[in-house]
Amino acid sequence: MLITNVRPWGGEPCDIEIKDGVTVGVMPHDPARAATGDTVAGRGRLALPSLADVHCHLDSTRMGLPFRPHTGAPGVWGMMMNDRDHWREDEWSVAQRATYTLGRMIERGTTRVRSYAQIDADCGLERFEGVLAAKEAHAGRCEVEIMAFPQAGLLREKGVPALMDRALSSGAAVVGGIDPCTLDRDPVRHLDIVFDLAERHQAPVDIHLHEPGALGVFSVDLILERVRALDMAGRVTLSHAYDLGSVSEATTRRLIEEFAELDIAMATVAPAQQRGLPLAALTAAGVRVGLGEDGQRDFWSPYGNADMLDRTWQLAFTNGYRADELIEHCVAVASRGGASILQDGPPRLNSVADRPGLAAGDSADLLLVEGETVASAVMDRSADRTVLHRGRVVADGLNLVD
Structure with a gap:
């Protein structure tokens, strides 16, 4: 060609x-x-x-369906229960919705995706199987990694670790975890299960972290402890981590240094409040950072439109970037930066000037x-x-x- x-x-x-x-x-x-x-x-x-969406939820999207007023309650658990109460009401199956949304993402320039697939006592493997069907429908157009994701925690409901194990034996490529302290309220046991599954399936780990300030840092330190003990450097991503930069300058510097040392990757969705670790400093230290759209017009939020170029604008805007070089860096993060997080991806960005x-x-x-x-x-x-x-x-x- x-x-x-x-x-x-x-x-x-x-x-x-x-x-x-x-x-x-x-x-x-x-x-x-x-x-x-x-x-x-x-x-x-x-x-x-081309663009890489390394944090999306194809199993919950409502793209292509009539707009629905938002009904979610505040907080992760309230939002999750709202989703649980309504996701079966949709006119399309999970597979239809995921396939449609993934097609829109490809049309707009995304060819690499890491999608969460909810695994819990309510849906079993149904939502995972829907995302797997979307991946197969667009094989040849896009690379898709599916994460087995315990949205409701690993410990609050019976049988979730076993369901995670089945998903990882059936095509899921990444082990997910979420808020070890605030959701499951037993961070040691939660992380023991996550890293045991990762070891048994030789899979990378991606932890969904919403926990605030010092509590979030506490969970991260437990994760870093396991990365060292299990020789998992280069195999762990922290998603969201909205608040890790809010504790102190010394903590910010330490975390960036340790993330660089252990090759901990980060996935951001460009949140409105920038209290996370600074993007340019992460890149300068050699930390892999990718971008994602998170939910796309679902029961969690009305935001998201399957266009990663739109989310790239949001990344630049929420970071207060005006200089062309920094806006271009956001494009680099949204493309090769994210791709470097996925398995067998290209090399990481070397600096904010890397193109x-x-x-x-x-x-x-x-x-x-x-x-x-x-x-x-x-x-x-x-x-x-x-x-x-x-x-x-x-x-x-x-x-x-x-």
């Missing part, structure tokens, strides 16, 4: 040659260049690495999008997009390509 007349990361016009799903050459644009095989007209658009993903040898996962500059593309979020996964066009003009 030859992609003609695109501007990698907003640079000079180039032609990109792809073979066997890999970029093999990036050359100055030549209108007279002879094309062999397929040709994609770049038309002067930007060429960016990887479009050199010879890189996987040809690309987003071509109209824009004067990368920053303007984030602000405008044009519908003129072409999406490639492994060197094949999978979406164009916000429509899937067969």
